[in-house]
Amino acid sequence: MLIPENEFSALFEKGKMTITPGQYAYFCEYAKMLVDWNEKINLTAITDPEGIALKHFYDSVYPFTLCEVPKGAKVIDVGTGAGFPSCPLKIMRDDISLTLLDSLNKRIKFLQELSQSCGLSAECIHSRAEDGGHNAALRESFDIACARAVAPMYVLCEYCLPFVKVGGAFTALKGSSGAEELGEAKEAIKRLGGKTEQVTEYTLPNGDGRTLIVVRKVSETPAKYPRAKAKIVK
Known part of the structure; x- marks a missing residue:
């Protein structure tokens, strides 16, 4: 279901990331x-082994090497789907x-089993983002x-920034048009209490363009x- 360990490790090494045997085992189970x-x-x-390794696992983890993720940070993945990017x-x-927050209960059941099988200890919540953002237990309580x-991007800001505590950050993983989307979201970011802190454009090992956007909650x-x-x- 996944490429061999030496190939997987070599892929991550391209992003200066080191994979342990235990982590590889969890990625295989995932x-x-x-x-x-x-x-x-x-x-x-995307269900082929090479695609899963690159476009799901590498593509989820690598952007977080380009920005700060404080030790012990409380992270919420909004509209997480199959657990990307936060489970990798x-x-x-x-x-x-x-x-992990998602609006489809079937996906939440998958995420609960995934969390148990891969030792993630994740809290899985069935909710729409626009409802979860008004939940007092979740609102403005996360570091990321x-x-x-x-x-x-202008929609994502309104979905995600309400979950972030002041001083925390909203981290958006976008495609090559991320900077253009950000231009359309500037007013929304300001209105929601955010300030754009980082915009980093990069490419995956296969050449696909990506944009990391970090919005600080001020x-x-x-x-x-x-x-x-x-x-x-x-």
Whole structure:
């Protein structure tokens, strides 16, 4: 279900990351579960071993080597889907405390089994982002909120920044058009209490373009946010 250990380690070494045998074993289990569950529910269009290694695992972990992830950070992955990017990050950084939030209960069941099988100790929450952002137990209580390929940047900001405590960060993993999306989101970021801190463009080993955007939370998000999805889009 995954490429051989020496090839997997060599791939990660291209990003100056070191894989232990224990981490590789967890990634193998993750890949197997992803393919098996994908036959029952739609988790991913990428199911080949090379694609999983590069476009799911490497692509999830590498961006977090380009920005600060404090030791013991509380991280929430908003609209996590099959657990990307935070579950691969948790395999590499066992010190973080992880919360997974998704709107589809079938995916939450997958994530609960994944968490148990791969020792992630993640809290899995079935909720829409716009509802979770108003939950007092979750609102402004995380060091980092992250998201990958969930929605346009201006929408993502409203989904994610309400979860971040002042001083924390919203980390968005975007494609090659990330900087352009950021331009459309500047006003939303300011209104939600954020300030763009980092924009890093890079490429995967296969040449695909990516953009890492880090938005620092500098003030509390006004209570009316996040709004319903239809209002955000409008």
